[in-house]
Amino acid sequence: MSARTLYDKLFDSHVVREENGTALIYIDRHLVHEVTSPQAFEGLRLADRKVWRINSMLAVPDHNVPTTDRSQGIADPISRLQVETLEQNCNDFGVTEFKMGDARQGIVHVMGPEQGATLPGMTVVCGDSHTSTHGAFGALAHGIGTSEVEHVMATQCLVQKKSKAMQVRVEGKLGHGVTAKDIALAIIGKIGTAGGTGYAVEFAGSAIRALSMEGRMTLCNMAIEAGARAGMVAVDETTMNYVKGRPYAPRPEQWDAAVAYWSTLHSDEGARFDSVVELSAEAIEPQVTWGTSPEMVTAINGAVPDPANESDPTKRGGIERALQYMGLEANTPMDQINIDKVFIGSCTNSRIEDLRAAAAVAKGKHVAANVKLAMVVPGSGLVKAQAEQEGLDKIFKDAGFEWREPGCSMCLAMNADRLEPGERCASTSNRNFEGRQGPGGRTHLVSPEMAAAAAVAGHFVDVRLLLN
Amino acid sequence: MQAFTQLNGLVVPLDRANVDTDAIIPKQFLKSIKRAGFGPNAFDEWRYLDHGEPGMDNSQRPLNPDFSLNQVRYQGASVLLARENFGCGSSREHAPWALLDFGFRAIIAPSYADIFFNNCFKNGILPIILSADIVDSLFNAVESSVGYKLTIDLEAQTISTPDAQSYAFEVDTFRKHCLLNGLDDIGLTLQHVDEIKAFEEKYKQVQPWLFN
Numbered sequence: 001m002s003a004r005t006l007y008d009k010l011f012d013s014h015v016v017r018e019e020n021g022t023a024l025i026y027i028d029r030h031l032v033h034e035v036t037s038p039q040a041f042e043g044l045r046l047a048d049r050k051v052w053r054i055n056s057m058l059a060v061p062d063h064n065v066p067t068t069d070r071s072q073g074i075a076d077p078i079s080r081l082q083v084e085t086l087e088q089n090c091n092d093f094g095v096t097e098f099k100m101g102d103a104r105q106g107i108v109h110v111m112g113p114e115q116g117a118t119l120p121g122m123t124v125v126c127g128d129s130h131t132s133t134h135g136a137f138g139a140l141a142h143g144i145g146t147s148e149v150e151h152v153m154a155t156q157c158l159v160q161k162k163s164k165a166m167q168v169r170v171e172g173k174l175g176h177g178v179t180a181k182d183i184a185l186a187i188i189g190k191i192g193t194a195g196g197t198g199y200a201v202e203f204a205g206s207a208i209r210a211l212s213m214e215g216r217m218t219l220c221n222m223a224i225e226a227g228a229r230a231g232m233v234a235v236d237e238t239t240m241n242y243v244k245g246r247p248y249a250p251r252p253e254q255w256d257a258a259v260a261y262w263s264t265l266h267s268d269e270g271a272r273f274d275s276v277v278e279l280s281a282e283a284i285e286p287q288v289t290w291g292t293s294p295e296m297v298t299a300i301n302g303a304v305p306d307p308a309n310e311s312d313p314t315k316r317g318g319i320e321r322a323l324q325y326m327g328l329e330a331n332t333p334m335d336q337i338n339i340d341k342v343f344i345g346s347c348t349n350s351r352i353e354d355l356r357a358a359a360a361v362a363k364g365k366h367v368a369a370n371v372k373l374a375m376v377v378p379g380s381g382l383v384k385a386q387a388e389q390e391g392l393d394k395i396f397k398d399a400g401f402e403w404r405e406p407g408c409s410m411c412l413a414m415n416a417d418r419l420e421p422g423e424r425c426a427s428t429s430n431r432n433f434e435g436r437q438g439p440g441g442r443t444h445l446v447s448p449e450m451a452a453a454a455a456v457a458g459h460f461v462d463v464r465l466l467l468n
Numbered sequence: 469m470q471a472f473t474q475l476n477g478l479v480v481p482l483d484r485a486n487v488d489t490d491a492i493i494p495k496q497f498l499k500s501i502k503r504a505g506f507g508p509n510a511f512d513e514w515r516y517l518d519h520g521e522p523g524m525d526n527s528q529r530p531l532n533p534d535f536s537l538n539q540v541r542y543q544g545a546s547v548l549l550a551r552e553n554f555g556c557g558s559s560r561e562h563a564p565w566a567l568l569d570f571g572f573r574a575i576i577a578p579s580y581a582d583i584f585f586n587n588c589f590k591n592g593i594l595p596i597i598l599s600a601d602i603v604d605s606l607f608n609a610v611e612s613s614v615g616y617k618l619t620i621d622l623e624a625q626t627i628s629t630p631d632a633q634s635y636a637f638e639v640d641t642f643r644k645h646c647l648l649n650g651l652d653d654i655g656l657t658l659q660h661v662d663e664i665k666a667f668e669e670k671y672k673q674v675q676p677w678l679f680n
């Protein structure tokens with residue numbers, strides 16, 4: 001057989017039938033949260049349809065849950081109704097759900113891998129664009145709309161056309177203080193937010209192989225911000241070591257067969273990609289976004305761009321509008337921009353390794369006086385427990401950070417955590433769109449290390465200066 | 469799903485690139501557990517001068533006069549003319565629901581984000597891709613002539629302008645078939661139950677751990 005890409009292998013092994021280039025692909029894992037599922041459950045009821053394979057589903061409330069004291073439940077009645085609706089639907093249909101009081105509750109894209117519910121070779125879907133995260137395991141994972149959520153529930157399949165394949169190669173060794181988040185932002189800065197549209201992206205190269213699973217998840221999480229529905233990384237020792245022993249992982253007697261199959265999940269030597277993008281790890285510096293799209297990004301030692309230097313009128317208009325919204329002057333050095341709030345969390349950067357890295361920067365220092373709020377929101381109850389066991393909560397609290405309950409929180413501000421109009425935030429999340437963290441709020445995307453550094457400095461700063 | 473065959477519709481321009489689904493329908497409205505009623509909050513942050521929350525009486529809110537969708541000349545538009553990478557960001561299907569509820573049946577842009585593009589077809593909205601040059605000329609035409617309408621014929625895959633120009637567009641055969649006939653995907657897929665079951669059985673033998 002001719003050389004195949006990882007994407008070819010994952011896609012082809014799930015094709016149930018194909019007609020005129022449109023395939024019906026089988027779905028192994030269906031993750032569910034409260035925002036994009038109610039209308040799908042309602043659709044099933046209306047059409048009197050059943051769920052095809054209940055065991056493929058796993059549900060968790062994350063977008064609307066409060067991150068402060070939960071003993072009183074959810075204050076906002078509309079948020080509460082949505083979370084209760086998920087609970088009701090899961091009860092009615094028999095879907096496993098990790099409810100708000102459960103230690104396993106957390107952001108859906110943190111919870112799945114943590115439970116071993118995301119496995120190599122799987123097709124994983126969720127009514128959420130950041131489902132691309134799960135591709136870190138050598139899985140084919142992508143976000144779907146609510147109609148498709150209903151379709152997967154009813155048929156265990158999805159109607160799909162095969163995408164083109166792109167390889168993003170990052171070779172070399174990352175510098176100290178440079179992270180997977182910086183790789184992700186540097187890639188988006190290079191290819192743009194539509195650069196990956198129509199492609200399934202495989203991240204490869206020595207810098208990617210050197211990343212932990214947490215780092216690979218951060219990277220694949222941001223594939224969607226480059227326009228690619230799916231991002232993926234080949235399976236290796238790192239993947240298998242992470243999966244082993246987790247609740248939903250293969251049982252001991254199944255393990256060897258699983259490993260034998262998983263070991264084939266990489267692109268073959270000489271496999272052809274429709275597009276290849278190359279970056280050198282050594283050239284990547286800590287990144288900070290300055291605008292209202294993740295592609296509006298620069299290195300920490302860079303400056304806010306000058307629209308006058310842009311010749312394309314649509315792009316120039318975009319830069320001008322972004323600077324106006326962000327309240328920034330052209331040519332301002334990034335490290336002179338003061339911040340009001342800091343958010344460390346989201347499905348991009350709320351795993352244990354992220355919290356360790358941020359804590360290492362914050363340790364023994366204090367949040368600057370001009371910073372009104374610096375919050376750390378662990379990705380799940382289990383991440384929170386692990387961090388507390390390691391004493392990270394104490395480091396953060398001593399440094400003046402708030403230590404919260406798990407959920408999406410200020411990544412999209414559907415709960416009570418949000419920016420006020422005009423407030424500027426150093427955020428480890430994935431989107432800096434207008435109003436994303438609250439109406440009029442100004443988001444700058446950074447790594448956890450850079451967010452912690454900004455918190456203690458009161459402005460963006462090159463974290464490498466603090467680490468040395 | 470409502471079928472889409474032909475449309476003769478007023479066009480409204482939205483002259484921005486990378487319009488994301490957060491902008492099309494802000495998150496506070498995603499708390500609804502229904503599919504309908506999102507129209508009054510489509511583009512909420514651009515359309516109104518105050519901050520919108522669910523449950524407000526939208527007819528009493530101050531409109532932003534500079535936003536094209538609010539201008540008298542574009543009232544009743546059913547075709548949205550947009551720039552590249554339209555619908556990027558979140559996978560929320562509330563975005564096409566809001567556009568449909570507002571009255572849009574077709575969108576014309578040089579490119580779309582994948583998930584949004586896909587979601588449109590599931591809801592009877594036709595997202596059309598035309599080259600950046602043609603889209604540019606349509607922006608000029610719409611802005612310079614009040615009451616500018618386009619005729620979209622899905623069967624023939626053409627768009628005709630008032631001055632009798634015609635542009636062809638591509639559309640996937642399967643999606644076209646579903647849209648023309650207003651077909652529900654689930655019903656179509658369930659015609660292949662036996663094939664799905666056969667696949668599942670075989671698959672279970674090979675990767676039993678997926679069925680633990």
Ligand code: SF4
Pocket residue numbers: 062063107108109128130346347348407408411412429430
């Ligand atoms: S953390 Fe943010 S991006 Fe991730 S699932 Fe939640 S809202 Fe979406």
